[in-house]
Amino acid sequence: MFNVEKNGYQKQVMEIYEFINDHLYFNRPDIEIKGEQFNSAILLSLLTGLEKGKELIIGEPGLGKTTSAEFVCSLIYQFPLGLIWGSEVSGHPEQTEEKIIGRPDLGKLNRGEEDVVWTNFSQIPVKIVDEINRLPETKQSMILDGVDRGNWEYLNEMIINDEYCLFATANYQDGGTNTIIAPLVDRFDVMAESRYPGAHLAFLIGKAKRKDHILRHPKSERDLYRVLKSKIGYEKKIPKLEEICNAFGEYVYEALGIKPLRRQDRDQIRSEMESLEMDLDASAYTRMLLTEFSFCERYGQKRVVENCEEGCHYTGYLCHEIKNCASNRLPTSIRQYAQGLAWLLGDSEIDMEHVQSILPYTLAHRVQWKDEILSQRERAKRDDPFPIFLAKEAVRTISQRFREQSEHLKDALAIGSRIFQGERLEPLEGDHPVYVEIRKDIHARRP
Amino acid sequence: MRTSLSQKKGPTGRLNARGRGATNPFEEFKSFTYAKADFHIPLDQIVQSTEVVMDQIRHGYEKLLEEEAKELVWMVQYNTIIKAYEVAEKYVREIDYSAEDIEDFCFALENTQKIPYLIPGPAGVYISALCNYAKEEEISLKLSELKTEINLIGFRLPKGKRLVIEGDAGDFTGIGLEGGELVVEGNAKNWTGAGMRGGKILIRKNIGLHTGEWMMGGEIYVGGRVRGLGNIVEGKVFERDKLVYPGKIHHPNLYY
Numbered sequence: 064m065f066n067v068e069k070n071g072y073q074k075q076v077m078e079i080y081e082f083i084n085d086h087l088y089f090n091r092p093d094i095e096i097k098g099e100q101f102n103s104a105i106l107l108s109l110l111t112g113l114e115k116g117k118e119l120i121i122g123e124p125g126l127g128k129t130t131s132a133e134f135v136c137s138l139i140y141q142f143p144l145g146l147i148w149g150s151e152v153s154g155h156p157e158q159t160e161e162k163i164i165g166r167p168d169l170g171k172l173n174r175g176e177e178d179v180v181w182t183n184f185s186q187i188p189v190k191i192v193d194e195i196n197r198l199p200e201t202k203q204s205m206i207l208d209g210v211d212r213g214n215w216e217y218l219n220e221m222i223i224n225d226e227y228c229l230f231a232t233a234n235y236q237d238g239g240t241n242t243i244i245a246p247l248v249d250r251f252d253v254m255a256e257s258r259y260p261g262a263h264l265a266f267l268i269g270k271a272k273r274k275d276h277i278l279r280h281p282k283s284e285r286d287l288y289r290v291l292k293s294k295i296g297y298e299k300k301i302p303k304l305e306e307i308c309n310a311f312g313e314y315v316y317e318a319l320g321i322k323p324l325r326r327q328d329r330d331q332i333r334s335e336m337e338s339l340e341m342d343l344d345a346s347a348y349t350r351m352l353l354t355e356f357s358f359c360e361r362y363g364q365k366r367v368v369e370n371c372e373e374g375c376h377y378t379g380y381l382c383h384e385i386k387n388c389a390s391n392r393l394p395t396s397i398r399q400y401a402q403g404l405a406w407l408l409g410d411s412e413i414d415m416e417h418v419q420s421i422l423p424y425t426l427a428h429r430v431q432w433k434d435e436i437l438s439q440r441e442r443a444k445r446d447d448p449f450p451i452f453l454a455k456e457a458v459r460t461i462s463q464r465f466r467e468q469s470e471h472l473k474d475a476l477a478i479g480s481r482i483f484q485g486e487r488l489e490p491l492e493g494d495h496p497v498y499v500e501i502r503k504d505i506h507a508r509r510p
Numbered sequence: 511m512r513t514s515l516s517q518k519k520g521p522t523g524r525l526n527a528r529g530r531g532a533t534n535p536f537e538e539f540k541s542f543t544y545a546k547a548d549f550h551i552p553l554d555q556i557v558q559s560t561e562v563v564m565d566q567i568r569h570g571y572e573k574l575l576e577e578e579a580k581e582l583v584w585m586v587q588y589n590t591i592i593k594a595y596e597v598a599e600k601y602v603r604e605i606d607y608s609a610e611d612i613e614d615f616c617f618a619l620e621n622t623q624k625i626p627y628l629i630p631g632p633a634g635v636y637i638s639a640l641c642n643y644a645k646e647e648e649i650s651l652k653l654s655e656l657k658t659e660i661n662l663i664g665f666r667l668p669k670g671k672r673l674v675i676e677g678d679a680g681d682f683t684g685i686g687l688e689g690g691e692l693v694v695e696g697n698a699k700n701w702t703g704a705g706m707r708g709g710k711i712l713i714r715k716n717i718g719l720h721t722g723e724w725m726m727g728g729e730i731y732v733g734g735r736v737r738g739l740g741n742i743v744e745g746k747v748f749e750r751d752k753l754v755y756p757g758k759i760h761h762p763n764l765y766y
Binding site for chain 2: 343
């Protein structure tokens with residue numbers, strides 16, 4: 064199935080992908096990258112696990128949002144499923160900080176001492192929040208704050224996770240859901256949909272026995288629980304946890320022929336990913352995209368409280384169709400996931416195709432489209448959920464524009480660089496807001 | 511050794527005049543070598559190349575007017591048309607243009623000061639020559655916004671070509687048709703399809719008098735009303751899917 068030449072780790076990760084795809088999470092491929100087909104939910108979950116990212120998984124109830132994340136985490140982090148289930152936070156309005164982060168040690172409290180019993184959720188690197196939009200916004204914020212920094216605080220005590228990833232699932236809006244407010248949504252790197260697999264695969268799922276038992280291991284689960292609830296310091300727990308996880312990894316390898324990733328494997332993979340840079344096309348293309356999602360000629364930048372003026376010269380660009388401004392988290396997410404994808408495919412640089420493939424999933428949840436755009440397009444024939452569909456259309460539009468003027472844009476950027484180096488040149492003009500942004504940078508910083 | 515923040519160098523290693531390190535946001539493009547000596551905005555290049563083609567087309571039309579219509583009176587006689595067409599062919603053959611340029615020329619005829627006058631006859635002959643020598647097999651001209659109806663559109667349209675006119679056409683539409691397909695998404699005036707040898711003319715709305723005069727072959731389909739047929743030699747005329755020529759009785763130039 065996969066033809067690209069990869070080193071050992073890429074092969075190992077791809078085997079994990081195939082194992083999940085073939086045995087645990089049946090679904091159709093819905094994304095093609097460089098001639099290879101993937102299921103976006105598994106692929107993005109794998110990259111989230113590897114890249115220490117944050118993924119929002121949406122979909123109808125019962126279509127495998129949580130289970131896909133659980134399987135991926137089990138094989139990427141070598142945790143048996145039983146422990147992952149016992150560490151998940153489920154979203155409901157009564158959820159408390161004590162159940163999410165930690166609670167006072169009641170025995171010690173009786174003796175007049177303060178100590179914290181940390182939850183499994185705050186201690187292990189795999190953080191799964193089921194139905195995050197059923198949590199009140201304050202609790203959503205608490206989790207996302209913790210995951211943003213890797214710090215979990217309670218009663219003036221703190222533990223620091225140096226490795227973690229977040230998977231949050233969300234059902235579509237119904238009577239019991241809260242909204243995930245825009246600043247919180249923005250913290251997710253990607254959004255994917257766990258889709259209906261089609262009637263025939265669904266029929267097979269119904270026919271087959273439950274497959275999750277193959278990633279269960281009661282002894283490891285008990286051992287891990289014991290370490291997690293022990294009173295030793297968090298830093299001392301980590302090597303003990305790793306030891307048990309490695310033993311579970313050995314078991315999985317012997318029983319299933321799949322080699323989960325050890326801590327040193329994950330570290331090595333991350334350092335390989337971080338060494339990958341964007342080629343010039345991918346860089347120029349991403350700059351063009353970021354411009355369209357942030358530019359406003361009239362008011363200097365997009366702001367959600369300000370509307371476009373009638374008759375603006377840049378009416379044909381995406382800035383005219385959206386309400387909000389792209390945050391600084393967007394380029395980070397794009398780079399991070401495109402890096403992961405390029406690494407997985409064995410490429411030496413991040414190119415346009417990596418970026419284009421990842422973009423819709425990094426944009427879909429972040430962009431606030433104007434109401435007229437939503438009403439114009441909501442009935443369009445499509446295969447994706449509406450936000451991902453709109454993001455894919457936007458990416459297609461910008462790709463078309465980039466194809467028409469990629470050389471000119473790279474020239475403009477090269478000239479910009481030379482002006483910064485002190486040459487007396489004039490910045491290039493062009494029919495896209497990106498040229499205005501180049502000029503602004505030059506004028507702002509030129510002595 | 512401490513380095514104060516204000517003395518820190520940016521990635522380029524340059525300090526600006528204020529002594530503040532300026533991060534070069536375009537650093538990665540510093541080694542990108544651009545190929546062109548002078549730079550044009552892509553849109554400018556497109557506009558420029560379109561203007562060159564339009565100048566050539568305009569020049570051909572002016573030459574045709576000089577040679578054929580100096581007196582501003584242009585008699586529609588078959589010999590005159592053939593002669594004008596030969597002149598038009600001579601200029602058109604040398605131009606590299608597209609179907610879009612033909613449409614632009616039609617609008618330029620009305621809207622620009624650069625073209626001295628629009629004479630529906632020569633203009634139609636010239637546009638027909640442009641259509642007949644165009645690279646595209648199918649040409650669509652959106653002429654519904656034109657104030658003047660252009661005569662002689664579709665003159666000698668050859669086999670394999672399809673010309674669609676959005677809007678109304680003037681007199682002598684599709685005359686001498688040579689196997690092509692001419693569609694008028696509106697009305698056509700008198701003498702439509704006169705002398706046509708083969709092919710198909712489709713008029714969506716109404717058609718005028720002398721339809722198919724001296725027609726030697728082919729078919730004319732009219733979606734609306736036919737005001738009058740000409741002396742047809744060979745061929746078929748349909749009015750609202752009903753065959754009106756050859757019919758049981760031949761009514762030359764009679765009003766229906």
